[in-house]
Amino acid sequence: MSLLEVSNLHTHFISHDLNNNLRIAKGLNGVTFEVDKGEVVGIVGETGAGKSLTAMSIMGLLQPPARVVEGSVRFDGNEILGLPAEELNKIRGTELTMIVQSPLTSLDPLSRVGKQLVRAQREHRNISKDEAWAAGVETMTTVGIPDPERRMSAWPHELSGGMAQRVLIALALINGPRMIIADEPTTGLDVTVQAQILDLLQGLVRDRDMGAMIITHDLGVVAHYCTRICVMFAGSIIETGPVRRVFNDPRHPYTQALISSTPKRIAEKGYGQIGGPPPNLYALPAGCHYRDRCSRAAEVCHTSPLLQEIGAAHHARCHFATESSSESATVQHG
Numbered sequence: 001m002s003l004l005e006v007s008n009l010h011t012h013f014i015s016h017d018l019n020n021n022l023r024i025a026k027g028l029n030g031v032t033f034e035v036d037k038g039e040v041v042g043i044v045g046e047t048g049a050g051k052s053l054t055a056m057s058i059m060g061l062l063q064p065p066a067r068v069v070e071g072s073v074r075f076d077g078n079e080i081l082g083l084p085a086e087e088l089n090k091i092r093g094t095e096l097t098m099i100v101q102s103p104l105t106s107l108d109p110l111s112r113v114g115k116q117l118v119r120a121q122r123e124h125r126n127i128s129k130d131e132a133w134a135a136g137v138e139t140m141t142t143v144g145i146p147d148p149e150r151r152m153s154a155w156p157h158e159l160s161g162g163m164a165q166r167v168l169i170a171l172a173l174i175n176g177p178r179m180i181i182a183d184e185p186t187t188g189l190d191v192t193v194q195a196q197i198l199d200l201l202q203g204l205v206r207d208r209d210m211g212a213m214i215i216t217h218d219l220g221v222v223a224h225y226c227t228r229i230c231v232m233f234a235g236s237i238i239e240t241g242p243v244r245r246v247f248n249d250p251r252h253p254y255t256q257a258l259i260s261s262t263p264k265r266i267a268e269k270g271y272g273q274i275g276g277p278p279p280n281l282y283a284l285p286a287g288c289h290y291r292d293r294c295s296r297a298a299e300v301c302h303t304s305p306l307l308q309e310i311g312a313a314h315h316a317r318c319h320f321a322t323e324s325s326s327e328s329a330t331v332q333h334g
Helices: 051-059 085-091 115-124 127-142 147-153 160-171 191-208 219-224 244-247 253-260 264-271 325-333
Strands: 006-014 022-035 038-044 066-075 096-099 179-183 211-216 228-233 236-241 307-311 312-319
Touching: 006 051, 022 051, 022 066, 022 211, 022 236, 038 051, 038 191, 038 219, 051 066, 051 211, 066 147, 096 160, 115 127, 115 147, 115 160, 127 147, 127 160, 160 191, 179 191, 191 211, 191 219, 191 244, 211 219, 219 244, 228 244, 228 253, 236 244, 236 253, 236 307
Parallel strands: 038 211, 038 228, 096 179, 179 211
Antiparallel strands: 006 022, 006 066, 228 236, 236 312, 307 312
């Protein structure tokens, strides 16, 4: 049994236009994946693919007009989708936590760091302020914050971006969670600090036997830090598998385009343009949602492709997925 099991998750944005006609944007369309203990799963895809929406749906943090209309989210074998807020709050912030984007704007600007760490504990556990403060100092030390006692008394605006990100990680860890969802955890940080933050997350997953899900645009982050990868397009996972296998032999044309668009591949091969706007979520095309941008599109692509098994734990949602990436590359770039 996996730590987190997401199955056939559909999230829609449901609203009405000025004439009161119903409008539905299909943000997530049958998202299915798992996260095991001790592994880091990377979720990648272009802006609007549904990466952050997946995280918010899992955590029960959606705001109208967004709504989960179908699917299942099981944590440690128990269904958490649709739980009453009181019950969900017992899990969220304790066993399952999330590190959001923009650390400096995510911290409470009106509370000192230590107060926020104390509050995060006392909302979920019956401990004294002194005990919570001591645990805060210990957790700040764990995430590599120097002089933690002094930092506990700091205001958020006094922290650098990297230090604020470490504080967010400390807040996520303070109640001993078993899984962390990190949404673009290194956005806006310099390369050195990015590496430090990701090394920290990877080490925590390994040492504490936690699970982690990292949402990112950076394939380099996935290649270096993740165990498995899920590639998203138009609200669906179109390829998933062990990182090395997918990078070495991508089977979906979109995955191939993403990988060929990295600076290294562009330098090596002389190509790398994905091109084209994302599909309209209010009017998704019939069949394969990628077909209007795909150089391999054929008549069969007007029917929806199934998620085909390529090899051990490697799947791709494409009618041509059983062809090797080298064969596909010949067709696309030969």
